[in-house]
Amino acid sequence: MAESSKKMSLVGLTTLVAVNMMGSGIIMLPSSMAQLGAVSLLSWIITAAGSMAIAYCFAQCGIYCPRSGGMSAYTEEAHGKSAFFLCSFLYFLSLAIGNVAIGISAVGYLTPFFPWLGSGAIPLFVGTVGLIWLTTAANFGGPSITGKIGAITVWGVIIPVAGLSVIGWFWFDPAVLREAWNPHNLKIGDAIAQSIPLTLWAFLGMESAAQNSDAVDNPKRNVPLACLFGTLGAAVVYVLSTTVIQGIVPNAELANSTAPFAYVYAQMFNPFIGNIIMALAVMACIGSLLGWQFTLAQTAKVTADQGMFPKLFSKVSAMNAPIIGMIVCGILQTLMALSTISPNASAQFSKLVNLAAVTNLIPYVTALSGLLVIMYKANVSPAIFRRNVAVLMVAMAYSFYALYASGKDAVFGAMIVLAVGYLLYGFIAKNFVDQPPASERA
Template sequence: MAESDKKMTLTGLTTLVAVNMMGSGIIMLPTNMAQLGAVSLLSWIFTAIGSMAIAYCFAQCGIFCTRSGGLSAYTEEAHAKSGFFLCSYLYFISLAIANVAVAISAVGYMTAFIPWLGSGAIPLCVGTIGLIWLTILANFGGPSATGRIGAITVWGVIIPVAGLSLIGWFWFDPAILIAAWNPNELPVSEAIAKTIPLTLWAFLGMESAAQATDAVENPKRNVPLACLFGTLGAAVVYVLSTTVIQGIVPNAELANSSAPFAYVYAQMFNPTIGNIIMALAVMACIGSLLGWQFTLAQTAKMTADQDMFPDLFSKASRLGAPIFGMIVCGILQTLMALSTISPNASEQFGKLVSLAAVTNLIPYVTALTGLLVIMYKAGVGPVIYTRNTLVLVVALCYSFYALYACGMEAVFGGTLVLAVGYLFYGVIAKRFASETRAGPGSDGTSSPEKTA
């Protein structure tokens, strides 16, 4: 098998980015946003602008920094080896947390077909762990197989969500949207802040292309394009679908729905169509989890290739799949699922999402700041430098605001995770210390300049 046949194309990579973002985030989003009312739709403005700015900056990093490593490589440009490790470590943890959250979400949808899964904490945990291992096994086929499967499962999102964005306007009633605007009478700024973690969760995954550079054909061209195309497409679908559904289903009903897209299709057509949409949602969640498992394994492999994670993560099969690393990732996610076991899927999901967002945002910030050094080394012209810096400011402002909006509990948890990361790096830091370093203290004496 040729080496190029094992790698992912631009279409497959763009699909992976879109699936990672849309596969689970959008399916439950209308219900979560309805808790605050239609005023929450305004948060899309901030998140869409911020996410596009972040994606653009990552694309520019990919153009001017062609080395492998994705976000971690960009971080190292500004923050040295420790930055590479901490970015990879935090991103790895955030993906593992997110995978458990996506699996819980998928099991929640499946309860309509298998009621036993929703009968208590143990069935929910069994279903979650089962889905985690199912998607890990499916990734044993390598990057190209993951891309092909993702190209199929993405229709589980495209059909109900994009379809609603197009045809839902025939059932749209502006009076329903107006009545649902702000039922809790919150200040607009507070409503937006409360919704930012939800909309940010929907956009997490825009960086998936950058994390998979080693498994992509022509990464210098395809990685930046996949980041931009995937994020732009998701933004359009998110805004249209969540707006139209708020104008079809009364807010009180939408806020209590466990399957908002299935519910709206059942109202528009009939319950049978609603069940079909539910099945498509399950397929989309599984596809999303499959894509995240691929990205998680690639992140661990890339870090192991830099001698910062155990070597077993870098060992790949003839199909290009780091099987041993995937198994370790599966064990880690299983432990996370067991440690957060709860009979309340939505509560468990919410806590995991907030923690995943925080541990994801910190690598975003460190990688974004690397763009300044990357442009300096590449010798870009003043026009490009100024334009990219302005976009960078927008991306960083949004990232800091999103961190604040995630709440004190999630930020505290993320800080603890970061502190443990510094401990881990302290253990391996000696691997990167220069053995030939000369200077004060290298031989127990001071330099002549210091003693003069």
């Protein structure tokens, strides 16, 4: 009983899952979705259902496959050692792309304080790269400092976004929402498909929801429930906040805003309140970027420890920070920011989000398919197997649809990256051969 009291409860774990997912994913979404119109809100229904299914399946993987390595380990269970590398490789790139998008979000909210940042492509690039290197250097202090900062800064986005979900309805005007519904006269199916990558972006990170079962009370019950409830809680906040903002700010103004939540609070109250929200959003973005920079370096380190990434990613400082790996990651993200340079923060954000979604979805598919082998090895009961397979099919159907919805350009780019990954693994595959070639054994 004493040991159980030290572990995390269902309520505590559910809160943690929701907070971890929200991060900075919602910050730029209203502006990006307004490019299509309020009809894009329908994609939340599909994404919420798909994300809950994915989160549940990852929770089941974590329960029945306690080995380290996360998605890469689950992938290896079904697809072998090369798949471990390819999953890590794609997830690593997805995090790097996502970090650039978060940096762009932060610059968008900084622009009213420093108007130069919004004056063209070069200032936006300089601001984004500056934040990338600032958060990279801040991580040199090690994981304990990163964790403490992140636990505080995440509330900079949760408070205004969750707050808008509640109080925003007092300013909500149905006529504004009707006018914003479908300004480009898109087919409903096309509008949903085009906005799926944007809504999926807000849920990326759910793969980390399956916590270590040793830290949770009654993990076989609480981990899946926390994944579902946490994802559902985040989904409710996302849907309410993006719906209410579409009914307060005219669509054209929202689509052109670089700081949508600050803009709506300024409309509801006054510019001073808007500036406070803007400052909170910047704090949240920087804190989120700080945490994801460390996650990026740690992903590279774990893969390097397996002998699949260069050894330089494995080297850590006295503070347990992989500094050399972080510097390499910073250079990679700088190049990504340069390759997608654009004078429009929302346009560049959307382009990066589509690519990040695809490079994340492929590891989702490979890792989720590992659940079938994982359950077989764990000798689960027929009832559990049937239930999990049913949820798995929903998760896979959503993943396939999201891949399709991400567009030809993003999928094409990800396929090239995947092909390069196979070449890279070819160079290191000999390190994982357990026996000599057949010609030598004859």
